[in-house]
Amino acid sequence: MKISLKAPAKINLSLDVLHKREDGFHEVEMIMTTVDLADRIELTRLEENRIKVDVSEGFVPNDHRNLAYQAAKLLKDRYNVSEGVLIHIRKNIPVSAGLAGGSSDAAATLRGLNELWNLQLSIDELASLGAQIGSDVSFCVYGGTALATGRGEKIKHISAPPPCxxxxxxxxxxxxxxxxxxxxxxxxxxxxxxxxxxxxxxxxxxxxxxxxxxxxxxxxxxxxxxxxxxxxxxxxxxxxxxxxxxxxxxxxxxxxxxxxxxxxxxxxxxxxxxxxxxxxxxxxxxx
Ligand SMILES: C[C@@](CO)(OP(=O)(O)O)[C@H](O)COP(=O)(O)OP(=O)(O)OC[C@H]1O[C@@H](n2ccc(N)nc2=O)[C@H](O)[C@@H]1O
Ligand SMILES: Nc1ncnc2c1ncn2[C@@H]1O[C@H](COP(=O)(O)OP(=O)(O)O)[C@@H](O)[C@H]1O
CATH class of the missing domain: 3.30.70.890 (GHMP kinase, C-terminal domain)
Structure with a gap:
C-alpha cells in the first residue's frame, strides 16, 4: 500500500513578536495561509522495521535530521508501530526559505501515517503531536488560513483571503x-x-x-x-x-x-x- 500527499508551502501575511519567553522561544502572533507550491510525499510500507527517507534534493538530510523522519519516529514510538516505512519526498518548495517546506513535509507524514498505520488519531491530536517537531508543524497539519499564537503552535482558523x-x-x-x-x-x-x-x-x-x-x-x-x-x-x-x-x-x-x-x-x-x-x-x- 502506498499513500501520496501534497505538502504545501505557507506564507505569513502578518508576523509579530511579543516577547522572549523563559524557554528561549518567542511569543508570536502570525497570520498564516497556504499557497499552491507543494512538495509531494509518498509513504510506502516496508517489510523491514525501520524508517527510511529518500529525498529528491541532495542537500536535504535523509536521516533523523529530516523533519518527516522525526514525524514518523514520533508516531512509531508513541503507538508501538512494529512495521517500517519508506518516506519519499519530492522537494518543490525551496529549502530554508521561510516557506515551512520541512514543517509541511512533517505534517503530511503525520497525516499519511495516521492512515497507513490505521492509528485513528484526530486532526487536532496530529496537530498537537506536530508541535513537538517544530513551531510551524501544527499549522501545516491543518493548512488553510489561521491566526497562530504561542510559539506558533496554537491555531485559530480564520476565513481564506480572497483569491489572488x-x-x-x-x-x-x-x-x-x-x-x-x-x-x-x-x-x-x-x-x-x-x-x-x-x-x-x-x-x-x-x-x-x-x-x-x-x-x-x-x-x-x-x-x-x-x-x-x-x-x-x-x-x-x-x-x-x-x-x-x-x-x-x-x-x-x-x-x-x-x-x-x-x-x-x-x-x-x-x-x-x-x-x-x-x-x-x-x-x-x-x-
Ligand atoms: C519564522 C517562522 C514563521 O512562520 O517560520 P520560518 O521562517 O521558519 O518558515 C516560524 O516562527 C519558525 O517556525 P519553525 O521553523 O517551525 O521553528 P522551530 O523549528 O520551532 O524553531 C527554530 C528556532 O527558532 C527560534 N524560535 C522559533 C519559534 C519561536 N516562536 N520563537 C523562536 O525563538 C528558536 O531559537 C528555535 O530553536
Ligand atoms: N523535509 C525537509 N525539507 C526541507 N528541509 C528540511 C527537511 N527536514 C529537515 N530539514 C532542514 O530544516 C531546515 C529548514 O528547512 P525549511 O523547512 O525548508 O525552512 P524554513 O523553516 O525556513 O521554512 C533546513 O536546515 C533543512 O536542512
Whole structure:
C-alpha cells in the first residue's frame, strides 16, 4: 500500500513578536495561509522495521535530521508501530526559505501515517503531536488560513483571503530561523496590526490586506542580507499590490490581483533572481 500527499508551502501575511519567553522561544502572533507550491510525499510500507527517507534534493538530510523522519519516529514510538516505512519526498518548495517546506513535509507524514498505520488519531491530536517537531508543524497539519499564537503552535482558523496571485522570489541564500530570532531587537519594533488584518480577510478587503502586510523579522533579515530588501524594493517597483518577506526569509512574496500585472512582476523579478514562482493563494483548509 502506498499513500501520496501534497505538502504545501505557507506564507505569513502578518508576523509579530511579543516577547522572549523563559524557554528561549518567542511569543508570536502570525497570520498564516497556504499557497499552491507543494512538495509531494509518498509513504510506502516496508517489510523491514525501520524508517527510511529518500529525498529528491541532495542537500536535504535523509536521516533523523529530516523533519518527516522525526514525524514518523514520533508516531512509531508513541503507538508501538512494529512495521517500517519508506518516506519519499519530492522537494518543490525551496529549502530554508521561510516557506515551512520541512514543517509541511512533517505534517503530511503525520497525516499519511495516521492512515497507513490505521492509528485513528484526530486532526487536532496530529496537530498537537506536530508541535513537538517544530513551531510551524501544527499549522501545516491543518493548512488553510489561521491566526497562530504561542510559539506558533496554537491555531485559530480564520476565513481564506480572497483569491489572488502570489509571486515568490527567493535569493540564493538560506536563512537560519534561530539566527534571525536571536538577532531580533524587541525594543523598537513596528508591530503589524493583526486585528486589522483579520478583519480585512473576513471582509475580503483585498486592498486593506495588501496595506496591512507586516513582519517584524524583516528588520533582522534585511540587515543580515541586504539583497532581500532589494528584492522587496524590486517587487514593489514592478507593481505588486502588496509585498512582504515570508517568515524569517529570505523569500519575499508579492500579492497581485490581475494576471497581466502578475506576468509583469514575475518576468521583472526573473531578471534578478533564479528562484521565482507564480502561485495562487490556497487558503481553504484541506482537513
Ligand atoms: C519564522 C517562522 C514563521 O512562520 O517560520 P520560518 O521562517 O521558519 O518558515 C516560524 O516562527 C519558525 O517556525 P519553525 O521553523 O517551525 O521553528 P522551530 O523549528 O520551532 O524553531 C527554530 C528556532 O527558532 C527560534 N524560535 C522559533 C519559534 C519561536 N516562536 N520563537 C523562536 O525563538 C528558536 O531559537 C528555535 O530553536
Ligand atoms: N523535509 C525537509 N525539507 C526541507 N528541509 C528540511 C527537511 N527536514 C529537515 N530539514 C532542514 O530544516 C531546515 C529548514 O528547512 P525549511 O523547512 O525548508 O525552512 P524554513 O523553516 O525556513 O521554512 C533546513 O536546515 C533543512 O536542512
Amino acid at each position: 496571485w502570489v509571486i515568490l522570489a527567493k535569493p540564493p541564500i538560506g536563512v537560519s530561523t534561530a539566527e534571525v530570532y536571536r538577532n531580533l531587537k524587541l525594543e523598537h519594533l513596528k508591530h503589524p496590526n493583526i486585528n486589522q488584518m483579520i478583519s480585512a480577510i473576513d471582509n475580503a478587503d483585498y486592498p486593506l490586506i495588501c496595506s496591512e502586510l507586516g513582519n517584524v523579522l524583516e528588520t533582522v533579515t534585511f540587515k543580515l542580507y541586504p539583497q532581500v530588501q532589494r528584492i522587496k524594493e524590486q517587487m514593489i517597483r514592478f507593481g505588486a499590490d502588496g509585498v512582504l518577506m515570508s517568515g524569517s526569509g529570505p523569500t519575499v512574496f508579492g500579492l497581485v490581483k490581475h494576471e497581466s500585472r502578475m506576468l509583469r512582476v514575475y518576468n521583472g523579478l526573473r531578471g534578478f533572481c533564479n528562484d521565482v514562482y507564480a502561485v495562487r493563494v490556497m487558503g481553504e483548509r484541506y482537513y
